[in-house]
Amino acid sequence: MRVPSRVGVAGVTGAVGLEMLAVLEQRSFPTELVRAMASGQREGRTVRFRGADLPVETLTARSLDGLDIVLFATGAEVSREFVPAAASAGAVAIDNSKAFRMDPAAPLVVPEVNPAAAFEHRGIIANPNCSTIQMVLALKPVHDAAVLKRVVVSTYQSVSGTGLAAIEELTAQSRAVLSDEPVVRDVYPAQIGFNCFPHIDDFDAEGNALEETKMVLETRKIMGLASLPVAATCVRVPVFRSHALALNVETEKDLDPAEARALLASAPGVRVVDDPASAGYPTQAGTAGTDEVWVGRVRRDPSVPHGLWMWVVADNLRKGAALNAVQIAELLIGEPRH
Amino acid sequence: MRVPSRVGVAGVTGAVGLEMLAVLEQRSFPTELVRAMASGQREGRTVRFRGADLPVETLTARSLDGLDIVLFATGAEVSREFVPAAASAGAVAIDNSKAFRMDPAAPLVVPEVNPAAAFEHRGIIANPNCSTIQMVLALKPVHDAAVLKRVVVSTYQSVSGTGLAAIEELTAQSRAVLSDEPVVRDVYPAQIGFNCFPHIDDFDAEGNALEETKMVLETRKIMGLASLPVAATCVRVPVFRSHALALNVETEKDLDPAEARALLASAPGVRVVDDPASAGYPTQAGTAGTDEVWVGRVRRDPSVPHGLWMWVVADNLRKGAALNAVQIAELLIGEPRH
Numbered sequence: 001m002r003v004p005s006r007v008g009v010a011g012v013t014g015a016v017g018l019e020m021l022a023v024l025e026q027r028s029f030p031t032e033l034v035r036a037m038a039s040g041q042r043e044g045r046t047v048r049f050r051g052a053d054l055p056v057e058t059l060t061a062r063s064l065d066g067l068d069i070v071l072f073a074t075g076a077e078v079s080r081e082f083v084p085a086a087a088s089a090g091a092v093a094i095d096n097s098k099a100f101r102m103d104p105a106a107p108l109v110v111p112e113v114n115p116a117a118a119f120e121h122r123g124i125i126a127n128p129n130c131s132t133i134q135m136v137l138a139l140k141p142v143h144d145a146a147v148l149k150r151v152v153v154s155t156y157q158s159v160s161g162t163g164l165a166a167i168e169e170l171t172a173q174s175r176a177v178l179s180d181e182p183v184v185r186d187v188y189p190a191q192i193g194f195n196c197f198p199h200i201d202d203f204d205a206e207g208n209a210l211e212e213t214k215m216v217l218e219t220r221k222i223m224g225l226a227s228l229p230v231a232a233t234c235v236r237v238p239v240f241r242s243h244a245l246a247l248n249v250e251t252e253k254d255l256d257p258a259e260a261r262a263l264l265a266s267a268p269g270v271r272v273v274d275d276p277a278s279a280g281y282p283t284q285a286g287t288a289g290t291d292e293v294w295v296g297r298v299r300r301d302p303s304v305p306h307g308l309w310m311w312v313v314a315d316n317l318r319k320g321a322a323l324n325a326v327q328i329a330e331l332l333i334g335e336p337r338h
Numbered sequence: 339m340r341v342p343s344r345v346g347v348a349g350v351t352g353a354v355g356l357e358m359l360a361v362l363e364q365r366s367f368p369t370e371l372v373r374a375m376a377s378g379q380r381e382g383r384t385v386r387f388r389g390a391d392l393p394v395e396t397l398t399a400r401s402l403d404g405l406d407i408v409l410f411a412t413g414a415e416v417s418r419e420f421v422p423a424a425a426s427a428g429a430v431a432i433d434n435s436k437a438f439r440m441d442p443a444a445p446l447v448v449p450e451v452n453p454a455a456a457f458e459h460r461g462i463i464a465n466p467n468c469s470t471i472q473m474v475l476a477l478k479p480v481h482d483a484a485v486l487k488r489v490v491v492s493t494y495q496s497v498s499g500t501g502l503a504a505i506e507e508l509t510a511q512s513r514a515v516l517s518d519e520p521v522v523r524d525v526y527p528a529q530i531g532f533n534c535f536p537h538i539d540d541f542d543a544e545g546n547a548l549e550e551t552k553m554v555l556e557t558r559k560i561m562g563l564a565s566l567p568v569a570a571t572c573v574r575v576p577v578f579r580s581h582a583l584a585l586n587v588e589t590e591k592d593l594d595p596a597e598a599r600a601l602l603a604s605a606p607g608v609r610v611v612d613d614p615a616s617a618g619y620p621t622q623a624g625t626a627g628t629d630e631v632w633v634g635r636v637r638r639d640p641s642v643p644h645g646l647w648m649w650v651v652a653d654n655l656r657k658g659a660a661l662n663a664v665q666i667a668e669l670l671i672g673e674p675r676h
Contacts, residue, residue: 150641154492154584156534156573174512174532194512194577195623196494198584198635198649203615207595207637229641233584233649235494238576239532246492246536246571246584257545277541285533297536299545303488303567311536311571 001092002068003333004030008091010059010082011073012036012047015163016096019322020071021049027326030333037063039078067091069329073322087123092332094125094325098201098210101126101218108221111327112268113140118331125328128222129214130320131155131234131243136222137270137293137319138247138312141263143223146251146306150229153215156237156244157200158284159192161316166192170238192238200234209234242284243320245312250304257298260308264295269319274298282313291318339430340406341671342368346429348397348420349411350374350385353501354434357660358409359387365664368671375401377416405429407667411660425461430670432463432663436548439464439556446559449665450606451478456669463666466560467552468658469493469572469581474560475608475631475657476585476650479601481561484589484644488567491553494575494582495538496622497530499654504530508576530576538572547572580622581658583650588642595636598646602633607657612636620651629656 007024011017017038024034036047037059046053057063059082064070070086072079072095079097086093100106106124107117113136118125128136131153139148159166166187173183173193183191190197200211215232219225265272271292273282282294293314301307314320345362349355355376362372374385375397384391395401397420402408408424410417410433417435424431438444444462445455451474456463466474473491480486497504504525511521511531521529528535538549553570557563603610609630611620620632631652639645652658 152490152586152639152641154571156494156575170532171516175516178509178512178516189617190619190621191623193623194508195621196575196577196582197617197621198582198619199614199617207612207614207635209614231586231639231641231645231647233492233586233635233647235582235584237494237534239534244534244536244573246573248490248569248571274545276537276545276547279527279535279537281528281536283528283533283535285529285531297545297571301490301569303490303569307569309569309571 001333004032005068005333006033006066007031008035008037008064008067008070009073010037010070011078012056013038013045014073015160015317016321017073018047019317020073020325021047023318023322023326025050029326029329035063035067039074061085064089064091069094069332071325071329072096083124092121092123092125094127094328096127096321096325098129098214100124101128102221108218109328110136110222110324111331112137114222114224115331118328127321127325127328128218129211130161130316131157131245132215132218132222133320133324134243134293134312134314135215135245135247136219137267138264138295138310139223139249141267142249142251142255142260142308145263146253146255148225148228148249149252150250152231152248154246155232155234157234158239158241158243158316159236160241162187167240170240174238188236192236194238196235196237198233198235200236239284241288241315241317242313243316244284247310247312248301249308251306251308254306255308257300257308261298264298269293270295272296281311284313287313288315289318290315291323293319339671342370343406343671344371344404345369346373346375346402346405346408347411348375348408349416350394351376351383352411353498353655354659355411356385357655358411358663359385361656361660361664363388367664367667373401373405377412399423402427402429407432407670409663409667410434421462430459430461430463432465432666434465434659434663436467436552438462439466440559446556447666448474448560448662449669450475452560452562453669456666465659465663465666466556467549468499468654469495469583470553470556470560471658471662472581472631472650472652473553473583473585474557475605476602476633476648477561477587479605480587480589480593480598480646483601484591484593486563486566486587487590488588490569490586492584493570493572495572496577496579496581496654497574498579500525505578508578512576526574530574532576534573534575536571536573538574577622579626579653579655580651581654582622585648585650586639587646589644589646592644593646595638595646599636602636607631608633610634619649622651625651626653627656628653629661631657
């Protein structure tokens with residue numbers, strides 16, 4: 001891999017794409033050039049990067065020529081078309097969509113959990129689902145110490161994962177409710193202003209939302225635990241940024257909460273805040289914009305022999321998407337920095 | 339019990355007390371007189387009831403004289419003082435606070451689940467915790483058919499359970515966030531505007547919130563299952579009214595989701611809405627002001643042999659508090675109407 005690299009960011013005008021640019025800049029990722037791309041791009045649009053206005057090019061097969069790394073913040077449909085094209089053109093494509101995550105030929109990588117997998121790519125590396133990334137960072141130290149037996153998780157997911165239009169919808173619906181005006185729905189299938197709903201991505205015939213299935217299958221793939229029992233309910237909550245998880249784990253061996261806290265506190269990318277009586281626990285508003293996965297409320301679940309509860313919060317646009325993708329790129333150029 | 343009854347409502351100026359008056363009126367509860375009471379009451383305050391202004395009396399031992407039933411919507415401290423006084427004065431006290439719920443001498447009653455317990459009172463009947471009430475309505479048909487083995491629940495609880503000041507705090511903080519102004523905290527230990535936090539009631543030495551312990555112990559008491567394994571994480575979400583539960587149950591026998599749906603649909607007090615692909619699931623905004631416990635997202639959890647997920651939503655001020663208390667009173671006067 002050439003360093004400094006020729007880097008492309010596709011889908012650069014969305015919430016994740018803009019965050020990818022910000023992370024590249026903040027982490028001083030070594031670049032020879034940075035090309036900003038978006039599909040169906042209007043003429044003349046620019047994005048700010050390192051103090052300059054970067055023109056946004058229309059994403060085409062030709063626009064992917066001559067790049068070493070392309071970060072894709074595009075939706076699955078666009079990724080299915082252009083990610084293989086980027087790989088064919090000689091780049092490594094790091095794709096944030098769900099398109100290639102379960103493809104056996106594409107590694108699914110969280111640098112703190114399975115960094116070696118990044119080097120087994122054939123031109124395409126998949127960036128996992130936002131909720132899954134923060135969950136596996138909390139599960140890894142627990143598994144290493146006590147062996148996971150079963151995971152049951154309920155999520156509290158912010159709207160920014162859906163994109164900028166969803167942020168606007170939460171804003172507009174919240175204003176409408178506060179003014180006693182009618183709520184207008186556009187992006188979401190149910191009201192999000194002052195409301196929660198258990199519907200993230202499409203449903204399968206058994207009634208599972210695809211987001212829930214992602215948390216099952218992606219966790220198994222990242223952790224290399226092909227048959228790990230995982231059960232998930234995914235819920236959208238009226239919060240702008242960061243996702244939270246109520247995470248219940250059952251382990252083969254006993255793991256004292258104090259020991260779990262110590263293991264988590266020394267795990268890469270994880271921060272522990274656990275003094276609940278003094279309101280010492282992570283929240284979404286308190287962690288928005290941060291890079292870490294925050295864990296609190298570590299306590300025994302006595303309803304099984306070796307049960308443990310954790311409350312896991314992370315910025316879904318940073319560690320849950322853009323930061324994780326850039327960390328994968330750092331692995332590839334031999335500059336992993338947590 | 340004398341019918342029509344002489345009924346008192348204590349704590350009548352709070353969110354639950356006002357709802358109790360509304361439920362008594364809406365269900366045409368037969369009364370000879372209704373006395374409205376509140377502790378630390380300012381002079382001259384009135385509340386509307388059956389088209390008239392009812393004066394709010396200061397809650398004293400003397401104000402409890404001559405009543406058949408007193409509904410208490412007071413906090414635990416006030417209830418500890420006045421609930422036994424009401425019972426001593428000859429009334430049956432139905433108390434919504436946590437003060438007497440685990441008292442072996444006080445039945446803890448959900449009319450659809452353990453109605454017979456209501457008649458074993460010695461003057462005091464406890465009204466369960468809001469989240470627990472809606473959970474046991476969903477658990478009962480599942481237990482009757484397949485025998486509960488373990489329950490894991492995460493809650494999404496609205497602010498109205500905390501009271502009118504919390505509703506104002508959510509309103510004010512939401513406005514502040516939308517206007518990019520500083521968020522002022524008063525009622526809650528953490529920001530509630532566009533934020534969730536896992537902190538409901540006080541914490542014990544093991545790090546469990548009392549609200550979580552209530553869901554364990556009260557469920558066991560109501561269902562008569564003294565050692566049922568129950569694990570709970572309770573979370574406050576920025577929603578005004580109704581609580582939601584992501585409810586994971588493991589049963590001894592297999593229970594097909596379609597069969598579970600049918601059993602739930604025919605259970606008293608329960609309504610099933612389960613067509614998720616068409617956004618057919620209950621939500622908090624959609625159920626506020628209703629009397630039923632709404633169940634959706636009924637599906638298998640294949641991470642254990644007999645696992646089932648449910649999404650359970652109910653108005654915490656109605657079935658979770660005021661309605662359940664009035665239904666207990668209806669049992670006592672022999673007029674149960676679901």
